[in-house]
Amino acid sequence: MTHESTAVQLASASSNAAASTGWWRDAVIYQVYVRSFADSDGDGVGDLRGVRERLPHLARLGVDAVWLTPFYVSPQADGGYDVADYRAVDPLFGDLSDADDLVRAAHALGLRIIVDVVPNHTSEQHAWFRAALAGDPRARERYHFHPGRGPGGAQPPNDWESVFGGPAWTRVEDGSWYLHLFAPEQPDLDWEHPEVAAEFASVLRFWLDLGVDGFRVDVAHGMVKAPGLPDIGRGAQATLIGAQPLPFFDQDGVHAIHRSWRRLLDSYEGPRIGVAEAWVPTSERLARYVRPDELHQAFNFRFLNCPWDAVALRTVIDESLAATASVGAPTTWVLSNHDVVRHRTRYGSLARARAAALLMLALPGSAYVYQGEELGLPEVADLPAEARRDPAFLRTAGQDGLRDGCRVPLPWTGDRPPYGFGPGGAWLPQPADWGGLSVAAQTGDPHSTLELYRAALELRRALPGLGSPDAGPLAWLPAPEGVLLFTRPGFACTLNSRATAVELPAPGRPVLSSAPVDTDGRTVLQPPDSCTWWAI
Structure with missing residues (x-):
């Protein structure tokens, strides 16, 4: 083929x-x-x-x-x-x-x-965040700056962790903390501030x-x-x-x-x-x-x-x-x-x-x-x-x-x-x-x-039946354990997830397969770990 x-x-x-x-x-x-x-x-x-x-x-x-x-x-x-x-x-x-x-x-x-x-x-090098670290109160409002907890505010504002590991908070020189759900170099923006929304619309x-x-x-x-940045309660x-x-x-x-x-x-x-x-x-x-x-x-x-x-x-x-x-x-x-x-x-x-x-x-x-x-x-x-x-x-x-x-x-x-x-x-x-x-x-x-x-x-x-969500429904047909068989208008797909070949009724004419298929037009020996497309 x-x-x-x-x-x-x-x-x-x-x-x-x-x-x-x-x-x-x-x-x-x-x-x-x-x-x-x-x-x-x-x-x-x-x-x-x-x-x-x-x-x-x-x-x-x-x-x-x-x-x-x-x-x-x-x-x-x-x-x-x-x-x-x-x-x-x-x-x-x-x-x-x-x-x-x-x-x-x-x-x-x-x-x-x-x-x-x-x-x-943003980056910590973004002009907004640089201004925030320099003490500009308006710039700080565009991010999540909060006082810490515990004696002297030495603990982060809550127990959130960074996606990359470690706490999601970093403390700055004045003792406050800023939120970063990713790396400390990526301070989170506060989308409650209207200037944030306006800036991204412009971008x-x-x-x-x-x-x-x-x-x-x-x-x-x-x-x-x-609201309130509540604790999660687990690591x-x-x-x-x-x-x-x-x-x-x-x-x-x-x-x-x-x-x-x-x-x-x-x-x-x-x-x-x-x-x-x-x-x-x-x-x-x-x-x-x-x-x-x-x-x-x-x-x-x-x-x-x-x-x-x-x-x-x-x-x-x-x-x-x-x-x-x-x-x-x-x-x-x-x-x-x-x-x-x-x-x-x-x-x-x-x-x-x-x-x-x-x-x-x-x-x-x-x-x-x-x-x-x-x-x-x-x-x-x-x-x-x-x-x-x-x-x-x-x-x-x-x-x-x-x-x-x-x-x-x-x-x-x-x-x-x-x-x-x-x-x-x-x-x-x-x-x-x-x-x-x-x-x-x-x-x-x-x-x-x-x-x-x-x-x-x-x-x-x-093939109209491939890809387009508007070409008609996907219909599953009975198949052996470990096998998927579905049809769409003019098209069928067979997937064998098993480690051994499986004999199936041939749903049509093979047009593409991830591995060579053997079919006599009535049955097909679907290879292990393979997928085949059929025109019907």
Whole structure:
């Protein structure tokens, strides 16, 4: 079976009558971690010009949009998520003209651009926070400064812990404490102050006027804190995020902010979209972020965190679709990003990673692809301690502290580091055996993971029953234990999560599979840890 010829035939047969009402509803969005994508100037760090030069790879891959991680002026205490100036490009990544060139080049290739916005906190080097430390009372009101508890106020105002480990409070010279749910270099803003809301509305307009197509909202669940900042009463609080209610995350007040942003986005031609990074306890809570008057999408972290188990996968899929359907929004699907262990490593094999990718891309809604997953990259787990940059690695009891392992710069060509990443080295060391995983090495190899993704995205455009949440319902059919079988109009998907092959009735004609399938037209021997797409 030739992927390309099959896709072309299907595309010519498709009327595309089921076109979605909004481009984001079934878009495949590719996440670029800018510092690790491509380096144009040889300093070992990826930059905006490097991204622009590699846009043809993304166009050929077949994605619809590109999400860029922060490239703003920043001391880089947390990979750019500590922003000192929201309207300027950090010299590490280029300048404002590079951002403008990138947006224009992407649009010329039919790609949309989504940029990060970081509204929960600023950098400690932001002009507002510098003024606050200098004693400006008006500047202090924009952050959470509070007196301490106990004799002399020597204890933090409450028992909240940083996501990165340690207390969420740092004491300053005058004895007061400021809140930082992440690193101390990332003081939390107080969104009760009207100047905070006004400033971010201005920031959004600045980038919308430059031509970006939307925003990924970092910590979209965190801008509002419970009144009185109550204690939680236990430690290891990072393990509770997304699992149970917390007084500093997913407070109802965040939704007024998102509604105001939706009105701003809707005032521009486009449409322009907002995407919530929201860690919440249930699918129903997540659906609140994508109600008709709020943001357009929210990351589905329950799917990302789901184990390689057919029952668990079906449960998460059903709950996710039901929750978003209740508010008329599309579901999003994601397997990896810059904050989690790559799914090839999480699932334990490349075979499972390939199968999971086809499952994800077959589901109704929008899918996110993290840079390098199309190459089948594994997590780099053996980085030397002196090379690591993740602030969680430097603090105890926080996140796993191993986020650097999924941020190692991409291999583009050649058989030795830096594999065409740039004319110099790479800011994190690349494994010596990545030559066979490079874009150049995999291009044209019909068995490669890169060509599997290219074929899948081409078919996704061609088959009306693939991707679009508006093409018809997903229907589950009876299947053996460990197997998922569902249909959509004109399409079927079979997933075998077992370690052994399973014989099934062939639901149609195979058009793409993560592993070779053997079928006589009536039955199919579905290989272990594999996923197959069928035209019916």
